[in-house]
Amino acid sequence: MEMDHVKGKNKGHISLYALSTCGWCKKTERLLDQAKVEYYYTDVDLLQGEEREKAMKELKRWNPACTFPTLVIDGKCIIGYQEDEIKETIGI
């Protein structure tokens, strides 16, 4: 599935599954933006049909409850805006 790309410092492969309306997702994005790291994200609520199904299938593999935000950093999954854990994992 194709995700939106945000340019920045490479701190590993970071993918963010988010909702465009969600407050904790925004906080997660702001954290990544402030740290100026490179990441990929997708707002699942803005996807439709097949695209959404694909994204949800991928997300389900990481987080069976499919909650947002779900962050995957080099194969490690962090569910929810766990500020300290995110910072520690990325090294920011």
Added chain:
Amino acid sequence: MKDEIEVSEEEVDKLYKKLNREAEVGGYHLNPDVEHTKDLVRGILVNEKRYGYWNCPCRLSSGIKQDDLDIICPCDYRDPDLNDYGTCYCALYVSQAVLNGEQKLGPIPERRPLLEERKKAQTKSAVLSISSLPLPVWRCKVCGYLCARDEPPEVCPVCKAKKDRFELFM
């Protein structure tokens, strides 16, 4: 294809003020982190335009109102989450302890059961017969407050509507 919906700052401000007023009257509190709270209010307004109802901004809508009734804001899970964690799932509403800085605010686990479990619970509750209730349940038509007692209260403790605004619910 993406459908981005625009919501103006005035709309956000207006609803923010309204929710804040109503929350305080009802004994609830909005999150004092105004940036976060307004992000959520914007999300609610986007969802209203997109789906026709106030789908919880932090949960994916099915687009079918009947299936999302439990996550229309304020959702069925707000009060138990306020009790257990001092915040609703999105952190739109927070407890007095959080407001006072006595309880730390952070992300909380999702309380909403998975779809299969919700379906199961639905069929189960439909089997419950009215005669199994030890008391009648009254519903405030203004705000939906429910109470199980012989008669409705003089005044709704949540929205202050008078006794005559109550209906027999079950």
